[in-house]
Amino acid sequence: MSEYKTDNMRLNEFENALLAMDKMAIKHLLMNNNDAVSPMQQIEKMIVPVLERIGNGWEAGKVSLSQVYMSGRLCEEAVDAILPREAPSRVSTPPMAIAVLEDYHLLGMRIVYSVLRASGFNLQNYGRCDIDEMVSFIKRDGIKVMMVSVLMLPSAIQVSELTHKLKAAGCKTRVIVGGAPFRFDDMLWQEVGADAMGYSAADAVGLIHRFAKENQA
Amino acid sequence: MTIQAMTSAERLSTAMSFQEPDRVPFLLPTVMHGARELGVSVQEYFSNPEYVAEGQIRLWKKFQHDALIGFMYGAVEVEAWGGEVIYRGDGPPNSGNPFIKQPVDIHHLQVPSIKDTPCLQKVLKLISLLNERSEGKVPVMGSVISPFSLPVMQLGFDHYLDLIYDHRDLFEKLISLNEDFCVEWANAQLEAGAGAIGYADPVSSPTIIPRELYEETGFLIATRVIARIKGAVATSFASGRCQEILDDVQKTGTVGISVSIHDDLAEVKKKCYGKLTVMGNLNAIEMRRWTPETAEMKVKEAIAKAGIGGGFVLTDNHGEIPWQVHDEVLLAIAAAVEEWGQYPLKWVNNYD
Numbered sequence: 001m002s003e004y005k006t007d008n009m010r011l012n013e014f015e016n017a018l019l020a021m022d023k024m025a026i027k028h029l030l031m032n033n034n035d036a037v038s039p040m041q042q043i044e045k046m047i048v049p050v051l052e053r054i055g056n057g058w059e060a061g062k063v064s065l066s067q068v069y070m071s072g073r074l075c076e077e078a079v080d081a082i083l084p085r086e087a088p089s090r091v092s093t094p095p096m097a098i099a100v101l102e103d104y105h106l107l108g109m110r111i112v113y114s115v116l117r118a119s120g121f122n123l124q125n126y127g128r129c130d131i132d133e134m135v136s137f138i139k140r141d142g143i144k145v146m147m148v149s150v151l152m153l154p155s156a157i158q159v160s161e162l163t164h165k166l167k168a169a170g171c172k173t174r175v176i177v178g179g180a181p182f183r184f185d186d187m188l189w190q191e192v193g194a195d196a197m198g199y200s201a202a203d204a205v206g207l208i209h210r211f212a213k214e215n216q217a
Numbered sequence: 218m219t220i221q222a223m224t225s226a227e228r229l230s231t232a233m234s235f236q237e238p239d240r241v242p243f244l245l246p247t248v249m250h251g252a253r254e255l256g257v258s259v260q261e262y263f264s265n266p267e268y269v270a271e272g273q274i275r276l277w278k279k280f281q282h283d284a285l286i287g288f289m290y291g292a293v294e295v296e297a298w299g300g301e302v303i304y305r306g307d308g309p310p311n312s313g314n315p316f317i318k319q320p321v322d323i324h325h326l327q328v329p330s331i332k333d334t335p336c337l338q339k340v341l342k343l344i345s346l347l348n349e350r351s352e353g354k355v356p357v358m359g360s361v362i363s364p365f366s367l368p369v370m371q372l373g374f375d376h377y378l379d380l381i382y383d384h385r386d387l388f389e390k391l392i393s394l395n396e397d398f399c400v401e402w403a404n405a406q407l408e409a410g411a412g413a414i415g416y417a418d419p420v421s422s423p424t425i426i427p428r429e430l431y432e433e434t435g436f437l438i439a440t441r442v443i444a445r446i447k448g449a450v451a452t453s454f455a456s457g458r459c460q461e462i463l464d465d466v467q468k469t470g471t472v473g474i475s476v477s478i479h480d481d482l483a484e485v486k487k488k489c490y491g492k493l494t495v496m497g498n499l500n501a502i503e504m505r506r507w508t509p510e511t512a513e514m515k516v517k518e519a520i521a522k523a524g525i526g527g528g529f530v531l532t533d534n535h536g537e538i539p540w541q542v543h544d545e546v547l548l549a550i551a552a553a554v555e556e557w558g559q560y561p562l563k564w565v566n567n568y569d
Binding site for chain 1: 307314373378423424500503
Protein backbone atom coordinates (compact mmCIF):
# COMPACT_ATOMS: atom_id res chain seq x y z
CA MET A 1 0.00 0.00 0.00
CA SER A 2 2.81 2.37 0.96
CA GLU A 3 4.24 2.56 -2.59
CA TYR A 4 0.98 4.17 -3.76
CA LYS A 5 1.31 7.03 -1.34
CA THR A 6 1.85 10.39 -2.93
CA ASP A 7 4.90 12.44 -2.02
CA ASN A 8 2.66 14.84 -0.18
CA MET A 9 1.14 12.06 1.91
CA ARG A 10 4.63 10.89 2.87
CA LEU A 11 5.63 14.43 3.82
CA ASN A 12 2.47 14.81 5.94
CA GLU A 13 3.18 11.54 7.71
CA PHE A 14 6.78 12.49 8.35
CA GLU A 15 5.79 15.94 9.62
CA ASN A 16 3.22 14.44 11.98
CA ALA A 17 5.73 11.88 13.24
CA LEU A 18 8.27 14.63 13.96
CA LEU A 19 5.77 16.89 15.73
CA ALA A 20 4.61 13.94 17.81
CA MET A 21 8.28 12.97 18.40
CA ASP A 22 7.39 9.44 17.37
CA LYS A 23 10.88 7.96 16.94
CA MET A 24 9.62 4.60 15.64
CA ALA A 25 7.49 6.23 12.95
CA ILE A 26 10.35 8.55 11.94
CA LYS A 27 12.72 5.60 11.55
CA HIS A 28 10.09 3.58 9.67
CA LEU A 29 9.33 6.41 7.24
CA LEU A 30 13.00 7.06 6.52
CA MET A 31 13.84 3.35 6.14
CA ASN A 32 10.76 2.66 4.03
CA ASN A 33 11.91 4.93 1.27
CA ASN A 34 13.15 3.61 -2.03
CA ASP A 35 16.57 1.96 -1.62
CA ALA A 36 17.65 3.41 -4.95
CA VAL A 37 17.45 6.88 -3.45
CA SER A 38 20.78 8.18 -2.12
CA PRO A 39 21.00 9.62 1.39
CA MET A 40 21.37 13.13 -0.07
CA GLN A 41 18.27 12.66 -2.25
CA GLN A 42 16.33 11.37 0.74
CA ILE A 43 17.39 14.44 2.70
CA GLU A 44 16.38 16.79 -0.10
CA LYS A 45 13.06 15.07 -0.85
CA MET A 46 11.87 14.34 2.65
CA ILE A 47 13.77 16.02 5.47
CA VAL A 48 14.44 19.49 4.04
CA PRO A 49 10.84 20.17 2.93
CA VAL A 50 9.37 18.89 6.19
CA LEU A 51 11.76 20.88 8.36
CA GLU A 52 10.90 23.90 6.22
CA ARG A 53 7.19 23.30 6.82
CA ILE A 54 7.80 23.03 10.56
CA GLY A 55 9.88 26.22 10.53
CA ASN A 56 7.15 28.03 8.63
CA GLY A 57 4.63 26.65 11.12
CA TRP A 58 6.60 28.25 13.94
CA GLU A 59 6.72 31.57 12.12
CA ALA A 60 2.95 31.37 11.67
CA GLY A 61 2.42 30.57 15.36
CA LYS A 62 1.13 27.06 14.66
CA VAL A 63 4.12 25.11 15.93
CA SER A 64 6.07 25.63 19.16
CA LEU A 65 9.80 26.20 19.50
CA SER A 66 10.24 22.93 21.43
CA GLN A 67 8.76 21.05 18.46
CA VAL A 68 11.12 22.84 16.07
CA TYR A 69 14.05 21.96 18.32
CA MET A 70 13.09 18.31 18.76
CA SER A 71 12.32 17.87 15.04
CA GLY A 72 15.75 19.23 14.16
CA ARG A 73 17.45 17.08 16.77
CA LEU A 74 15.66 13.89 15.67
CA CYS A 75 16.38 14.57 11.99
CA GLU A 76 20.00 15.36 12.75
CA GLU A 77 20.35 12.00 14.54
CA ALA A 78 18.63 10.19 11.65
CA VAL A 79 20.77 11.89 9.03
CA ASP A 80 23.99 11.22 10.92
CA ALA A 81 23.04 7.53 10.74
CA ILE A 82 22.70 7.52 6.95
CA LEU A 83 25.22 10.22 6.07
CA PRO A 84 28.37 10.28 8.21
CA ARG A 85 29.49 13.64 9.60
CA GLU A 86 32.45 13.92 7.25
CA ALA A 87 30.78 12.37 4.18
CA PRO A 88 32.02 14.11 0.99
CA SER A 89 28.45 14.43 -0.28
CA ARG A 90 27.60 16.84 2.55
CA VAL A 91 27.36 20.44 1.37
CA SER A 92 30.43 22.31 2.61
CA THR A 93 30.52 25.21 0.19
CA PRO A 94 30.53 28.05 0.67
CA PRO A 95 32.46 27.60 3.93
CA MET A 96 29.95 28.41 6.65
CA ALA A 97 29.78 28.70 10.42
CA ILE A 98 27.37 29.44 13.22
CA ALA A 99 27.88 31.06 16.63
CA VAL A 100 26.13 32.80 19.49
CA LEU A 101 27.31 36.35 20.05
CA GLU A 102 28.00 37.08 23.72
CA ASP A 103 24.84 35.48 25.16
CA TYR A 104 24.76 32.27 27.15
CA HIS A 105 21.49 31.08 25.61
CA LEU A 106 22.38 28.58 22.92
CA LEU A 107 18.99 27.14 21.93
CA GLY A 108 18.51 29.20 18.76
CA MET A 109 21.96 28.30 17.49
CA ARG A 110 21.45 24.65 18.40
CA ILE A 111 18.19 24.55 16.39
CA VAL A 112 19.69 26.12 13.27
CA TYR A 113 22.76 23.88 13.54
CA SER A 114 20.59 20.75 13.77
CA VAL A 115 18.36 21.80 10.87
CA LEU A 116 21.37 22.53 8.66
CA ARG A 117 23.11 19.29 9.55
CA ALA A 118 19.86 17.40 9.01
CA SER A 119 19.64 19.14 5.62
CA GLY A 120 23.02 17.72 4.63
CA PHE A 121 25.22 20.73 5.32
CA ASN A 122 28.61 20.62 6.95
CA LEU A 123 29.33 23.71 9.01
CA GLN A 124 31.56 24.97 11.77
CA ASN A 125 30.02 25.49 15.20
CA TYR A 126 31.93 28.16 17.13
CA GLY A 127 29.59 28.06 20.13
CA ARG A 128 29.53 31.21 22.25
CA CYS A 129 32.07 33.85 21.29
CA ASP A 130 32.72 37.55 21.46
CA ILE A 131 33.29 39.73 18.41
CA ASP A 132 37.06 39.51 18.26
CA GLU A 133 37.00 35.74 18.60
CA MET A 134 34.37 35.48 15.88
CA VAL A 135 36.34 37.70 13.48
CA SER A 136 39.51 35.68 14.06
CA PHE A 137 37.68 32.35 13.50
CA ILE A 138 36.10 33.69 10.30
CA LYS A 139 39.50 34.78 8.98
CA ARG A 140 41.20 31.55 10.04
CA ASP A 141 38.59 29.30 8.38
CA GLY A 142 37.86 31.47 5.34
CA ILE A 143 34.17 31.55 6.26
CA LYS A 144 31.91 32.99 3.56
CA VAL A 145 28.57 32.69 5.37
CA MET A 146 28.47 33.46 9.10
CA MET A 147 25.23 32.80 10.99
CA VAL A 148 24.96 34.78 14.21
CA SER A 149 22.37 33.94 16.84
CA VAL A 150 21.48 36.32 19.69
CA LEU A 151 18.93 36.47 22.46
CA MET A 152 19.48 39.84 24.13
CA LEU A 153 19.03 43.24 22.49
CA PRO A 154 22.52 44.55 23.42
CA SER A 155 24.08 41.55 21.66
CA ALA A 156 21.93 42.15 18.59
CA ILE A 157 23.09 45.78 18.46
CA GLN A 158 26.70 44.59 18.75
CA VAL A 159 26.39 42.80 15.40
CA SER A 160 27.10 46.19 13.82
CA GLU A 161 30.57 46.08 15.39
CA LEU A 162 31.07 42.63 13.87
CA THR A 163 30.02 43.72 10.38
CA HIS A 164 32.28 46.79 10.61
CA LYS A 165 35.27 44.73 11.75
CA LEU A 166 34.72 42.19 8.98
CA LYS A 167 34.64 44.97 6.38
CA ALA A 168 37.72 46.61 7.86
CA ALA A 169 39.51 43.26 7.70
CA GLY A 170 38.59 42.90 4.02
CA CYS A 171 36.40 39.82 4.63
CA LYS A 172 33.59 39.36 2.12
CA THR A 173 31.68 37.22 4.56
CA ARG A 174 27.90 37.29 4.41
CA VAL A 175 26.35 37.70 7.85
CA ILE A 176 22.96 36.15 8.58
CA VAL A 177 21.38 37.07 11.91
CA GLY A 178 18.60 35.47 13.88
CA GLY A 179 17.04 35.57 17.34
CA ALA A 180 14.34 37.27 19.37
CA PRO A 181 15.43 40.94 19.02
CA PHE A 182 15.35 40.62 15.24
CA ARG A 183 11.91 39.01 15.35
CA PHE A 184 10.53 41.85 17.48
CA ASP A 185 12.10 44.60 15.37
CA ASP A 186 12.14 43.66 11.71
CA MET A 187 14.35 46.63 10.74
CA LEU A 188 17.11 45.82 13.19
CA TRP A 189 19.04 43.40 10.95
CA GLN A 190 19.53 46.11 8.33
CA GLU A 191 20.47 48.67 10.97
CA VAL A 192 23.33 46.46 12.19
CA GLY A 193 24.62 45.84 8.68
CA ALA A 194 23.68 42.16 8.36
CA ASP A 195 23.11 40.71 4.89
CA ALA A 196 19.98 38.80 5.87
CA MET A 197 17.83 37.74 8.76
CA GLY A 198 16.32 34.33 9.37
CA TYR A 199 12.92 34.31 11.06
CA SER A 200 13.24 30.57 11.62
CA ALA A 201 15.83 27.84 11.21
CA ALA A 202 14.27 26.79 7.93
CA ASP A 203 15.13 30.20 6.43
CA ALA A 204 18.82 29.42 6.87
CA VAL A 205 18.73 26.70 4.20
CA GLY A 206 17.36 29.04 1.53
CA LEU A 207 19.69 31.87 2.52
CA ILE A 208 22.77 29.65 2.31
CA HIS A 209 21.73 28.46 -1.15
CA ARG A 210 21.24 32.11 -2.18
CA PHE A 211 24.68 33.14 -0.97
CA ALA A 212 26.26 29.99 -2.46
CA LYS A 213 24.96 31.03 -5.89
CA GLU A 214 26.35 34.53 -5.42
CA ASN A 215 29.64 33.06 -4.36
CA GLN A 216 29.83 30.96 -7.53
CA ALA A 217 28.94 33.89 -9.80
CA MET B 218 -18.63 66.99 37.71
CA THR B 219 -14.88 66.74 38.07
CA ILE B 220 -13.64 63.30 38.99
CA GLN B 221 -11.08 63.33 41.78
CA ALA B 222 -7.76 61.87 40.64
CA MET B 223 -7.17 58.45 42.11
CA THR B 224 -3.99 57.21 43.69
CA SER B 225 -2.15 54.57 41.69
CA ALA B 226 -3.30 51.91 44.16
CA GLU B 227 -6.94 52.93 43.70
CA ARG B 228 -6.55 53.16 39.92
CA LEU B 229 -5.09 49.67 39.62
CA SER B 230 -7.57 48.17 42.03
CA THR B 231 -10.52 49.68 40.13
CA ALA B 232 -9.19 48.57 36.76
CA MET B 233 -8.54 45.07 38.07
CA SER B 234 -12.14 44.93 39.31
CA PHE B 235 -13.22 45.47 35.68
CA GLN B 236 -14.43 49.01 36.25
CA GLU B 237 -13.20 52.21 34.71
CA PRO B 238 -10.92 54.27 36.99
CA ASP B 239 -10.02 57.94 36.31
CA ARG B 240 -7.53 56.92 33.62
CA VAL B 241 -5.90 53.84 32.15
CA PRO B 242 -3.25 52.61 34.60
CA PHE B 243 0.18 52.14 33.10
CA LEU B 244 3.47 50.64 34.09
CA LEU B 245 6.90 51.28 32.61
CA PRO B 246 9.24 48.53 33.81
CA THR B 247 12.35 50.67 33.61
CA VAL B 248 14.35 48.24 35.65
CA MET B 249 17.84 49.53 34.74
CA HIS B 250 17.17 53.19 33.94
CA GLY B 251 17.63 54.21 37.55
CA ALA B 252 21.37 53.60 37.14
CA ARG B 253 21.40 56.36 34.53
CA GLU B 254 19.48 58.64 36.92
CA LEU B 255 22.09 58.08 39.61
CA GLY B 256 25.08 58.18 37.25
CA VAL B 257 26.38 54.76 38.28
CA SER B 258 27.07 51.57 36.33
CA VAL B 259 24.41 48.86 36.08
CA GLN B 260 26.54 46.60 38.27
CA GLU B 261 27.03 49.22 40.97
CA TYR B 262 23.35 50.12 40.83
CA PHE B 263 22.22 46.57 41.56
CA SER B 264 24.82 46.13 44.29
CA ASN B 265 22.85 48.31 46.68
CA PRO B 266 19.07 48.28 47.25
CA GLU B 267 19.27 51.93 48.39
CA TYR B 268 20.45 52.91 44.91
CA VAL B 269 17.70 50.92 43.21
CA ALA B 270 15.01 52.32 45.51
CA GLU B 271 16.23 55.86 44.86
CA GLY B 272 16.35 55.17 41.11
CA GLN B 273 12.83 53.73 41.09
CA ILE B 274 11.42 56.69 43.04
CA ARG B 275 13.07 59.18 40.67
CA LEU B 276 11.69 57.32 37.64
CA TRP B 277 8.25 57.18 39.20
CA LYS B 278 8.31 60.93 39.77
CA LYS B 279 9.44 61.46 36.19
CA PHE B 280 6.98 59.15 34.42
CA GLN B 281 4.11 59.08 36.94
CA HIS B 282 3.34 55.44 36.24
CA ASP B 283 1.23 53.33 38.53
CA ALA B 284 3.52 50.78 40.15
CA LEU B 285 7.01 50.55 41.55
CA ILE B 286 9.23 47.70 40.46
CA GLY B 287 10.49 45.62 43.37
CA PHE B 288 12.66 43.64 41.00
CA MET B 289 16.34 43.81 40.12
CA TYR B 290 17.18 41.18 37.48
CA GLY B 291 15.83 37.74 36.61
CA ALA B 292 19.17 36.04 37.04
CA VAL B 293 19.05 36.84 40.79
CA GLU B 294 17.14 33.58 41.24
CA VAL B 295 19.77 31.49 39.55
CA GLU B 296 22.42 33.39 41.55
CA ALA B 297 20.55 32.24 44.68
CA TRP B 298 21.03 28.63 43.57
CA GLY B 299 24.78 29.20 43.11
CA GLY B 300 24.71 30.15 39.43
CA GLU B 301 26.88 32.78 37.74
CA VAL B 302 25.64 36.29 36.89
CA ILE B 303 27.26 38.28 34.08
CA TYR B 304 27.05 42.06 34.16
CA ARG B 305 27.27 44.35 31.17
CA GLY B 306 27.05 48.10 30.87
CA ASP B 307 24.19 48.30 28.41
CA GLY B 308 21.70 45.67 29.52
CA PRO B 309 20.39 43.55 32.35
CA PRO B 310 22.65 41.21 34.28
CA ASN B 311 22.31 37.82 32.65
CA SER B 312 22.77 34.26 33.82
CA GLY B 313 26.09 32.74 32.80
CA ASN B 314 26.99 29.12 32.27
CA PRO B 315 24.28 26.82 33.64
CA PHE B 316 25.21 25.34 37.00
CA ILE B 317 23.46 22.01 36.39
CA LYS B 318 26.06 20.37 34.17
CA GLN B 319 24.27 17.05 33.74
CA PRO B 320 20.77 15.83 34.63
CA VAL B 321 21.96 13.61 37.51
CA ASP B 322 23.20 16.76 39.31
CA ILE B 323 19.52 17.39 40.09
CA HIS B 324 19.69 14.66 42.76
CA HIS B 325 22.15 16.79 44.75
CA LEU B 326 20.41 20.18 44.55
CA GLN B 327 19.24 21.94 47.67
CA VAL B 328 16.65 24.67 47.79
CA PRO B 329 18.34 27.95 48.81
CA SER B 330 17.27 29.44 52.10
CA ILE B 331 15.82 32.90 51.47
CA LYS B 332 17.08 34.36 54.73
CA ASP B 333 20.64 33.11 54.16
CA THR B 334 20.95 34.27 50.54
CA PRO B 335 22.36 37.82 50.27
CA CYS B 336 21.21 38.47 46.68
CA LEU B 337 17.60 37.70 47.63
CA GLN B 338 17.86 39.75 50.80
CA LYS B 339 18.87 42.75 48.63
CA VAL B 340 15.61 42.41 46.70
CA LEU B 341 13.55 42.14 49.90
CA LYS B 342 15.26 45.27 51.21
CA LEU B 343 14.41 47.05 47.95
CA ILE B 344 10.73 46.10 48.26
CA SER B 345 10.62 47.25 51.83
CA LEU B 346 12.30 50.60 50.96
CA LEU B 347 9.92 51.24 48.06
CA ASN B 348 6.90 50.41 50.17
CA GLU B 349 8.06 52.77 52.90
CA ARG B 350 8.79 55.66 50.52
CA SER B 351 5.59 55.40 48.51
CA GLU B 352 3.49 55.36 51.71
CA GLY B 353 1.14 52.73 50.28
CA LYS B 354 -0.07 55.01 47.50
CA VAL B 355 1.80 53.20 44.77
CA PRO B 356 1.81 49.40 44.76
CA VAL B 357 5.16 47.65 44.68
CA MET B 358 5.32 44.70 42.26
CA GLY B 359 7.33 41.67 43.29
CA SER B 360 8.41 39.03 40.83
CA VAL B 361 9.26 35.34 40.62
CA ILE B 362 10.33 33.10 37.78
CA SER B 363 8.01 30.13 37.52
CA PRO B 364 9.40 26.75 38.63
CA PHE B 365 8.75 25.58 35.07
CA SER B 366 10.78 28.39 33.44
CA LEU B 367 13.68 28.72 35.90
CA PRO B 368 15.42 25.58 34.53
CA VAL B 369 16.23 27.47 31.31
CA MET B 370 18.87 29.26 33.38
CA GLN B 371 19.62 26.30 35.63
CA LEU B 372 20.40 23.88 32.77
CA GLY B 373 20.45 25.86 29.52
CA PHE B 374 17.42 25.91 27.23
CA ASP B 375 18.37 23.00 24.94
CA HIS B 376 19.31 20.72 27.82
CA TYR B 377 16.10 21.66 29.61
CA LEU B 378 14.00 20.65 26.61
CA ASP B 379 15.94 17.38 26.47
CA LEU B 380 15.13 16.89 30.17
CA ILE B 381 11.41 17.50 29.63
CA TYR B 382 11.21 15.03 26.77
CA ASP B 383 13.79 12.42 27.75
CA HIS B 384 14.11 12.40 31.56
CA ARG B 385 10.68 13.02 32.98
CA ASP B 386 11.58 11.62 36.42
CA LEU B 387 14.44 14.11 36.88
CA PHE B 388 12.26 16.87 35.44
CA GLU B 389 9.64 16.17 38.14
CA LYS B 390 12.33 16.18 40.84
CA LEU B 391 13.70 19.55 39.70
CA ILE B 392 10.22 21.05 39.45
CA SER B 393 9.37 19.91 42.96
CA LEU B 394 12.46 21.71 44.34
CA ASN B 395 11.74 24.80 42.25
CA GLU B 396 8.13 24.93 43.42
CA ASP B 397 9.18 25.04 47.06
CA PHE B 398 11.68 27.78 46.28
CA CYS B 399 9.23 29.81 44.20
CA VAL B 400 6.49 29.75 46.85
CA GLU B 401 8.87 30.70 49.64
CA TRP B 402 10.43 33.47 47.53
CA ALA B 403 7.06 34.92 46.50
CA ASN B 404 5.72 34.88 50.05
CA ALA B 405 8.90 36.53 51.38
CA GLN B 406 8.37 39.38 48.89
CA LEU B 407 4.73 39.75 49.97
CA GLU B 408 5.84 39.87 53.60
CA ALA B 409 8.40 42.55 52.68
CA GLY B 410 5.60 44.71 51.27
CA ALA B 411 5.02 43.67 47.66
CA GLY B 412 1.40 44.31 46.66
CA ALA B 413 1.33 41.53 44.09
CA ILE B 414 3.65 39.05 42.43
CA GLY B 415 4.49 38.84 38.74
CA TYR B 416 4.82 35.16 37.77
CA ALA B 417 7.17 35.03 34.79
CA ASP B 418 6.52 31.84 32.87
CA PRO B 419 7.79 32.17 29.29
CA VAL B 420 8.28 28.43 28.76
CA SER B 421 4.52 27.88 29.20
CA SER B 422 3.76 30.10 26.21
CA PRO B 423 2.61 28.32 23.02
CA THR B 424 5.54 30.15 21.40
CA ILE B 425 7.77 27.71 23.30
CA ILE B 426 5.78 24.52 23.97
CA PRO B 427 2.60 23.02 22.48
CA ARG B 428 -0.60 23.38 24.44
CA GLU B 429 -0.85 19.63 25.17
CA LEU B 430 2.54 19.71 26.88
CA TYR B 431 1.61 22.90 28.77
CA GLU B 432 -1.50 21.20 30.12
CA GLU B 433 0.53 18.40 31.66
CA THR B 434 3.41 20.60 32.90
CA GLY B 435 3.37 24.41 33.18
CA PHE B 436 -0.37 24.61 33.77
CA LEU B 437 -0.41 22.12 36.65
CA ILE B 438 2.71 23.70 38.16
CA ALA B 439 1.23 27.22 38.00
CA THR B 440 -2.03 26.02 39.54
CA ARG B 441 -0.21 24.37 42.46
CA VAL B 442 2.17 27.27 43.04
CA ILE B 443 -0.31 30.12 42.76
CA ALA B 444 -2.57 28.38 45.30
CA ARG B 445 0.31 28.48 47.81
CA ILE B 446 1.25 32.15 47.23
CA LYS B 447 -0.43 34.35 49.82
CA GLY B 448 -1.30 37.28 47.57
CA ALA B 449 -2.38 38.29 44.08
CA VAL B 450 -0.38 36.85 41.18
CA ALA B 451 -0.25 38.12 37.60
CA THR B 452 1.22 35.90 34.89
CA SER B 453 3.71 37.04 32.28
CA PHE B 454 4.90 35.04 29.30
CA ALA B 455 7.72 37.54 28.63
CA SER B 456 6.86 38.33 24.97
CA GLY B 457 5.54 34.83 24.31
CA ARG B 458 2.05 34.33 22.91
CA CYS B 459 -0.85 33.44 25.23
CA GLN B 460 -4.00 33.52 23.12
CA GLU B 461 -4.29 29.75 22.61
CA ILE B 462 -4.07 28.94 26.33
CA LEU B 463 -6.29 31.66 27.79
CA ASP B 464 -8.89 29.17 29.05
CA ASP B 465 -6.20 27.24 30.91
CA VAL B 466 -4.45 30.33 32.29
CA GLN B 467 -7.75 31.55 33.76
CA LYS B 468 -7.91 28.33 35.79
CA THR B 469 -4.46 28.72 37.38
CA GLY B 470 -5.66 31.28 39.91
CA THR B 471 -3.82 34.22 38.37
CA VAL B 472 -5.51 37.63 38.27
CA GLY B 473 -3.68 39.11 35.27
CA ILE B 474 -2.03 38.13 32.02
CA SER B 475 0.61 39.83 29.87
CA VAL B 476 -0.05 39.92 26.15
CA SER B 477 2.55 39.58 23.40
CA ILE B 478 2.69 41.80 20.35
CA HIS B 479 2.15 38.52 18.50
CA ASP B 480 -1.30 38.16 20.15
CA ASP B 481 -4.44 40.02 19.15
CA LEU B 482 -4.80 42.41 22.10
CA ALA B 483 -8.47 43.19 21.42
CA GLU B 484 -9.35 39.50 21.15
CA VAL B 485 -7.47 38.64 24.36
CA LYS B 486 -9.21 41.48 26.19
CA LYS B 487 -12.60 40.27 24.99
CA LYS B 488 -11.95 36.69 26.13
CA CYS B 489 -10.47 37.70 29.49
CA TYR B 490 -12.89 40.46 30.49
CA GLY B 491 -14.36 39.84 33.93
CA LYS B 492 -11.80 37.09 34.60
CA LEU B 493 -8.25 38.36 34.06
CA THR B 494 -6.79 41.83 33.81
CA VAL B 495 -4.94 42.20 30.53
CA MET B 496 -1.49 43.81 30.53
CA GLY B 497 0.38 44.90 27.45
CA ASN B 498 1.46 45.12 24.80
CA LEU B 499 3.86 47.86 23.66
CA ASN B 500 6.84 46.52 21.73
CA ALA B 501 9.81 47.39 23.95
CA ILE B 502 12.42 46.14 21.47
CA GLU B 503 11.12 48.37 18.69
CA MET B 504 10.63 51.21 21.21
CA ARG B 505 14.28 52.28 20.98
CA ARG B 506 13.58 53.52 17.44
CA TRP B 507 10.26 55.20 18.22
CA THR B 508 9.75 58.94 17.93
CA PRO B 509 7.45 60.69 20.41
CA GLU B 510 4.79 60.66 17.67
CA THR B 511 5.13 56.88 17.21
CA ALA B 512 4.87 56.42 20.96
CA GLU B 513 1.63 58.40 21.05
CA MET B 514 0.21 56.40 18.14
CA LYS B 515 1.08 53.06 19.77
CA VAL B 516 -0.43 54.10 23.11
CA LYS B 517 -3.65 55.19 21.40
CA GLU B 518 -3.81 51.94 19.47
CA ALA B 519 -3.44 49.79 22.60
CA ILE B 520 -5.95 51.83 24.59
CA ALA B 521 -8.44 51.69 21.72
CA LYS B 522 -8.12 47.92 21.58
CA ALA B 523 -8.27 47.12 25.29
CA GLY B 524 -9.07 50.16 27.42
CA ILE B 525 -12.85 50.27 27.54
CA GLY B 526 -14.46 48.87 30.69
CA GLY B 527 -11.26 48.66 32.73
CA GLY B 528 -9.50 45.32 33.15
CA PHE B 529 -6.49 46.72 31.30
CA VAL B 530 -3.04 47.95 32.31
CA LEU B 531 -0.89 49.50 29.61
CA THR B 532 2.68 48.25 29.71
CA ASP B 533 5.31 46.67 27.48
CA ASN B 534 5.03 43.12 26.20
CA HIS B 535 8.10 41.73 27.93
CA GLY B 536 8.34 43.12 31.44
CA GLU B 537 11.52 45.14 30.99
CA ILE B 538 12.19 48.29 29.01
CA PRO B 539 15.63 48.01 27.39
CA TRP B 540 18.45 50.33 28.49
CA GLN B 541 18.55 51.67 24.91
CA VAL B 542 15.07 53.26 25.17
CA HIS B 543 15.44 56.94 25.89
CA ASP B 544 13.48 59.10 28.30
CA GLU B 545 12.06 61.16 25.43
CA VAL B 546 10.03 58.14 24.28
CA LEU B 547 9.05 57.10 27.80
CA LEU B 548 7.89 60.64 28.57
CA ALA B 549 5.89 60.61 25.33
CA ILE B 550 4.22 57.35 26.42
CA ALA B 551 3.35 58.89 29.79
CA ALA B 552 1.99 62.04 28.14
CA ALA B 553 -0.08 59.99 25.68
CA VAL B 554 -1.65 57.98 28.52
CA GLU B 555 -2.46 61.24 30.28
CA GLU B 556 -4.06 62.64 27.14
CA TRP B 557 -5.77 59.57 25.66
CA GLY B 558 -6.25 57.39 28.71
CA GLN B 559 -8.82 59.51 30.59
CA TYR B 560 -12.07 57.62 31.20
CA PRO B 561 -14.62 57.53 29.71
CA LEU B 562 -12.77 56.79 26.47
CA LYS B 563 -15.25 58.54 24.21
CA TRP B 564 -12.71 59.04 21.40
CA VAL B 565 -12.34 55.28 20.93
CA ASN B 566 -15.71 55.05 19.15
CA ASN B 567 -14.32 57.21 16.34
CA TYR B 568 -10.83 55.67 16.35
CA ASP B 569 -9.73 54.27 13.04
